[in-house]
Amino acid sequence: xxxxxxxxxxxxxxxxxxxxxxxxxxxxxxxxxxxxxxxxxxxxxxxxxxxxxxxxxxxxxxxxxxxxxxxxxxxxxxxxxxxxxxxxxxxxxxxxxxxxxxxxxxxxxxxxxxxxxxxxxxxxxxxxxxxxxxxxxxxxxxxxxxxxxxxxxxxxxxxxxxxxxxxxxxxxxxxxxxxxxxxxxxxxxxxxxxxxxxxxxxxxxxxxxxxxxxxxxxxxxxxxxxxxxxxxxxxxxxxxxxxxxxxxxxxxxxxxxxxxxxxxxxxxxxxxxxxxxxxxxxxxxxxxxxxxxxxxxxxxxxxxxxxxxxxxxxxxxxxxxxxxxxxxxxxxxxxxxxxxxxxxxxxxxxxxxxxxxxxxxxxxxxxxxxxxxxxxxxxxxxxxxxxxxxxxxxxxxxxxxxxxxxxxxxxxxxxxxxxxxxxxxxxxxxxxxxxxxxxxxxxxxxxxxxxxxxxxxxxxxxxxxxxxxxxxxxxxxxxxxxxxxxxxxxxxxxxxxxxxxxxxxxxxxxxxxxxxxxxxxxxxxxxxxxxxxxxxxxxxxxxxxxxxxxxxxxxxxxxxxxxxxxxxxxxxxxxxxxxxxxxxxxxxxxxxxxxxxxxxxxxxxxxxxxxxxxxxxxxxxxxxxxxxxxxxxxxxxxxxxxxxxxxxxxxxxxxxxxxxxxxxxxxxxxx
Amino acid sequence: xxxxxxxxxxxxxxxxxxxxxxxxxxxxxxxxxxxxxxxxxxxxxxxxxxxxxxxxxxxxxxxxxxxxxxxxxxxxxxxxxxxxxxxxxxxxxxxxxxxxxxxxxxxxxxxxxxxxxxxxxxxxxxxxxxxxxxxxxxxxxxxxxxxxxxxxxxxxxxxxxxxxxxxxxxxxxxxxxxxxxxxxxxxxxxxxxxxxxxxxxxxxxxxxxxxxxx
Numbered sequence: 006x007x008x009x010x011x012x013x014x015x016x017x018x019x020x021x022x023x024x025x026x027x028x029x030x031x032x033x034x035x036x037x038x039x040x041x042x043x044x045x046x047x048x049x050x051x052x053x054x055x056x057x058x059x060x061x062x063x064x065x066x067x068x069x070x071x072x073x074x075x076x077x078x079x080x081x082x083x084x085x086x087x088x089x090x091x092x093x094x095x096x097x098x099x100x101x102x103x104x105x106x107x108x109x110x111x112x113x114x115x116x117x118x119x120x121x122x123x124x125x126x127x128x129x130x131x132x133x134x135x136x137x138x139x140x141x142x143x144x145x146x147x148x149x150x151x152x153x154x155x156x157x158x159x160x161x162x163x164x165x166x167x168x169x170x171x172x173x174x175x176x177x178x179x180x181x182x183x184x185x186x187x188x189x190x191x192x193x194x195x196x197x198x199x200x201x202x203x204x205x206x207x208x209x210x211x212x213x214x215x216x217x218x219x220x221x222x223x224x225x226x227x228x229x230x231x232x233x234x235x236x237x238x239x240x241x242x243x244x245x246x247x248x249x250x251x252x253x254x255x256x257x258x259x260x261x262x263x264x265x266x267x268x269x270x271x272x273x274x275x276x277x278x279x280x281x282x283x284x285x286x287x288x289x290x291x292x293x294x295x296x297x298x299x300x301x302x303x304x305x306x307x308x309x310x311x312x313x314x315x316x317x318x319x320x321x322x323x324x325x326x327x328x329x330x331x332x333x334x335x336x337x338x339x340x341x342x343x344x345x346x347x348x349x350x351x352x353x354x355x356x357x358x359x360x361x362x363x364x365x366x367x368x369x370x371x372x373x374x375x376x377x378x379x380x381x382x383x384x385x386x387x388x389x390x391x392x393x394x395x396x397x398x399x400x401x402x403x404x405x406x407x408x409x410x411x412x413x414x415x416x417x418x419x420x421x422x423x424x425x426x427x428x429x430x431x432x433x434x435x436x437x438x439x440x441x442x443x444x445x446x447x448x449x450x451x452x453x454x455x456x457x458x459x460x461x462x463x464x465x466x467x468x469x470x471x472x473x474x475x476x477x478x479x480x481x482x483x484x485x486x487x488x489x490x491x492x493x494x495x496x497x498x499x500x501x502x503x504x505x506x507x508x509x510x511x512x513x514x515x516x517x518x519x520x521x522x523x524x525x526x527x528x529x530x531x532x533x534x535x536x537x538x539x540x541x542x543x544x545x546x547x548x549x550x551x552x553x554x555x556x557x558x559x560x561x562x563x564x565x566x567x568x569x570x571x572x573x574x575x576x577x578x579x580x581x582x583x584x585x586x587x588x589x590x591x592x593x594x595x596x597x598x599x600x601x602x603x604x605x606x607x608x609x610x611x612x613x614x615x616x617x618x619x620x621x622x623x624x625x626x627x628x629x630x631x632x633x634x635x636x637x638x639x640x641x642x643x644x645x646x647x648x649x650x651x652x653x654x655x656x657x658x659x660x661x662x663x664x665x666x667x668x669x670x671x672x673x674x675x676x
Numbered sequence: 677x678x679x680x681x682x683x684x685x686x687x688x689x690x691x692x693x694x695x696x697x698x699x700x701x702x703x704x705x706x707x708x709x710x711x712x713x714x715x716x717x718x719x720x721x722x723x724x725x726x727x728x729x730x731x732x733x734x735x736x737x738x739x740x741x742x743x744x745x746x747x748x749x750x751x752x753x754x755x756x757x758x759x760x761x762x763x764x765x766x767x768x769x770x771x772x773x774x775x776x777x778x779x780x781x782x783x784x785x786x787x788x789x790x791x792x793x794x795x796x797x798x799x800x801x802x803x804x805x806x807x808x809x810x811x812x813x814x815x816x817x818x819x820x821x822x823x824x825x826x827x828x829x830x831x832x833x834x835x836x837x838x839x840x841x842x843x844x845x846x847x848x849x850x851x852x853x854x855x856x857x858x859x860x861x862x863x864x865x866x867x868x869x870x871x872x873x874x875x876x877x878x879x880x881x882x883x884x885x886x887x888x889x890x
Contacts, residue, residue, distance in 0.1 A: 328723060
């Protein structure tokens, strides 16, 4: 009964999406207010029925309704309740339902928070989102319904893949999808602007907070995925350049470019075509990601089951959406002005370089990801493209980007003096160069990569902090207190600096962990000690333990540093009752400067095991960096100027520093 | 093509300036104020590039990314001589499969996929295909229990406890299946479970062809 209710709700959501995707667009074209107003109600209705469908599936999971095929395949009576709830998105059909639910959520969010938008713009944005919803709800209904019945019902479910039974996996997909689907809002704004012919600064400002929020979610989502891979897969790796990882990374790179390009469009009216193109490309890459993950064209550890029908549907949907938007772009782009001119050294050119580098990195990742497919499609053989390619192509592109990151936020719009800016940063440059080169010596032997990483990281942090301090310290002759100046910084500006410092932390962490991690695969009998990264690991005991839906061998490993007992790690080798293969469960000790990590391999005769012991320096810096980037994105999205009504534009304080973001008063003079 | 006209002409300039943060230095006329130009060809480049991508992806859909061409296909099947699974004293060697095309299936009792695949092998045997097995990295008792429970479609099974023959055959995961012609050449290899589609589209047609050759 509950499955039919869910299915019925899904069908109603589709019908509402059809209403949302057509009527407001017709209304906007005809100037019909009543039709335009349908968009908002349809968006709320669609969210209501999607939530109902989703609740129905969750209910079926929690009540172990194995007469539903999807539940029988992804749950089990013994599964702990939190994993029954998260198991809803443990497979293709359910995760798609979550995707659509989030899409409806974004539609409703636009309907709620964009009351100040002109009626036509809101109608077009909601209309475009409705069209996207038609595609995805249709995909769910026609090819991947999670409500299919299994007759006769199974007595017991096949269980959720044990790798997915993990707290990280409870939040990773929702975050990731919030990011992916969130870019549909930026896309809808871009298409609405193209339809309306109004590619102006107002459009850029409306889409900026949405883009920032989507980007922040995607950042956190990718970070969580990596964090999960790091300790669940137990290989000590955290980024594998796997096609599915790349699929999420490409929209992130493009979305990052979009975020920066929007700044130019908002503040200077420039890069309009380019910004629209980036919005289209970012969402196209989201669709491509869905296609790559759900069609089975590429092999990956994360890919869902292969089904050519689904692939064909998604490809056709992607072709319609992207070709449609690119045609619209080709039609309208020629009529858009170019915006203000700018000189070679200016914030515009810094942001342009940022965009070019990010776009090229995105293209390089795309090429590497699809290259095996290209060769195969042309019958030229089978290859796989691995980390060596991505590292060789990606790192050289990141170097100039990171160098630029120190200057960009300080440069003035239109024109600036390169020597002046360099001169201002000379001390920071010198100090970070010296400390950056010395720092690696405290971690291990000196390496070029770690030295460069530390230098760039310190330089970015140093120049960000200097900029912050200069803005906070009262200028000569001014009566403003520190408090008022802090209050006037603007969340968008603080968010940007936070995100940039996050990038710096991640760069330091990544280069250090690449350069200095250490791992050992050793036979350990009870009482034996192994030395890794200056830490002693002693296997104290082995015991058999009982979990809710598994049994496990557990090792107790004491960790020593300089003869002092530091902590105890308890890795397990779990045998889930529903699975044939045992699964290792890592035990991890996190620290500010390093992670220690023990994993069980296989049992050996004589009360011994093969143990994998890892030393991961500065790993937490990577996660901290990701969190700061995400926080920065959220903070920037809440900036005051996005909440001010359009019609009251003139009430905005006229001091540019107040507007924050990538605009603002330079320390040396007015903008 | 319709030249593009602004939907609500007239109030443009107020809107334009009101929405810019720094109107004084803003030199940019907005797009819709310019004289409409014909569509430029360069704006179509992204569209064409995208169509090319879709074409390749469409071809990619019909390909199986997991189908790895084996360097062994077209080569002699590696020689081996193993104890039989059922009778440890008797031997099973490569030579025993020659004279007639045959299917050589690598399996193990610990392999779940092999269990799912098992009925396909019985079907192939019923179709007249001689099926031989390589029991890979298994224990004799587990393997025999597996056959007792799910049936035994094999004419003979080599017991490769250490997995050495598996290495010669390039096995990296069970099940793997080879089609060997009467002269001992490997003509087809499949990694993973053989499905009804693979049987109907690949194995049986190729087997009939090889049978006709001999």
